[in-house]
Amino acid sequence: MPKICILDARTLGEDVDLSALREFGEVVVYDTTAPEKVVERIKDCEIIITNKVVLDRSNLPYAPQVKLICVAATGTNNIDLDYARSKSITVTNVAGYSTHSVVQHTFAMLFYLLESPAYYDSYVKSGQYGESEIFTHLGRPFWELYGKTWGIIGLGTIGRAVAGVARQFGCQVIYYSTSGENRNPDYTRADLEELLQMADVLSIHAPLNERTLNLLHYERLQLMKPHAILLNLGRGGIVNEADLARILEEGVIGGAALDVLEREPIDSKNPLLKIKEPNRLFITPHIAWASREARNTLVREIANNIEGFLKGMPRNTVK
Numbered sequence: 001m002p003k004i005c006i007l008d009a010r011t012l013g014e015d016v017d018l019s020a021l022r023e024f025g026e027v028v029v030y031d032t033t034a035p036e037k038v039v040e041r042i043k044d045c046e047i048i049i050t051n052k053v054v055l056d057r058s059n060l061p062y063a064p065q066v067k068l069i070c071v072a073a074t075g076t077n078n079i080d081l082d083y084a085r086s087k088s089i090t091v092t093n094v095a096g097y098s099t100h101s102v103v104q105h106t107f108a109m110l111f112y113l114l115e116s117p118a119y120y121d122s123y124v125k126s127g128q129y130g131e132s133e134i135f136t137h138l139g140r141p142f143w144e145l146y147g148k149t150w151g152i153i154g155l156g157t158i159g160r161a162v163a164g165v166a167r168q169f170g171c172q173v174i175y176y177s178t179s180g181e182n183r184n185p186d187y188t189r190a191d192l193e194e195l196l197q198m199a200d201v202l203s204i205h206a207p208l209n210e211r212t213l214n215l216l217h218y219e220r221l222q223l224m225k226p227h228a229i230l231l232n233l234g235r236g237g238i239v240n241e242a243d244l245a246r247i248l249e250e251g252v253i254g255g256a257a258l259d260v261l262e263r264e265p266i267d268s269k270n271p272l273l274k275i276k277e278p279n280r281l282f283i284t285p286h287i288a289w290a291s292r293e294a295r296n297t298l299v300r301e302i303a304n305n306i307e308g309f310l311k312g313m314p315r316n317t318v319k
Helices: 019-024 035-042 081-086 099-115 117-125 157-168 192-198 241-249 292-310
Strands: 003-006 026-029 047-050 068-071 090-092 149-153 172-176 201-204 229-232 255-258 281-283
Touching: 003 019, 019 292, 047 292, 068 292, 081 090, 090 292, 099 117, 099 157, 099 201, 099 229, 099 255, 099 281, 099 292, 149 157, 149 192, 157 172, 157 201, 172 192, 241 255
Parallel strands: 003 026, 003 047, 047 068, 068 090, 149 172, 149 201, 201 229, 229 255, 255 281
Antiparallel strands: none
8 A cells, every 4th residue: 555645734724634645554643744844754655745835856755655746736836857757756636626715715714895784784893873863874885796897807717617607606707828829719819008997807817837927917917997906816926916016106096905915924024014005905815715515526536547557547646
């Protein structure tokens, strides 16, 4: 039976059942693994499961028995794929497991900014509403999605799912293809500048690569409408955070919500933490993917990847 280690099980959550993985061998579970601990923990393993722990030429040579690396995510930028190929190490990932979760969180973030539920809840519970002379309170006006334009950067699986929901709210959906190759007849394709100028809501669902790094900087963010809301659920680094902080301070756009950041966990010196009107910015700690259902699906798919590999029929292999 192969020895299997999970290097950062804490990223999967304590409420997720890992028992399916124990069917394939001896499983050693580590909540987290610091870089200096990686070699010691993988040296005798044949199968390694990692979410964000980096596996590359600094540690993999010390694990001569490893045959399979299972990435507990879709992105594989933490794995040295060239080295893995040179040593005939199979690398698998899991795609599509979090689509519903990310779509749901996209709209949760939007409505947090658009309708200010925290503000209105506080208004009622503080006693101010009880002292009001009228039945309502319009301290934070909001606008309707119906008839507005929803712009999407990255019309992949998640982007298309968001587009479908936005359309149900009565939005016109336009999109920008970061690769230049996506041509979807269901929605209107626009160039980036046009999309920024037209969108009332702009959501990002793209990967971070050489085409998307620093895609939205100060000059481009200035093109957006004064009431527009920016949502980044793609990757940190697509939006220049210093420039976004400046844009929010200057009141150029209505607000922004981020689930991803250039550095995670967030740097204590990040300028986004110091803007003067924090109610116009909403940040969550990279949790859009992490519904209970999505995390359980992720573990099941990892188990399926291991089973396929052991049967000589590998699936979800990263080339």
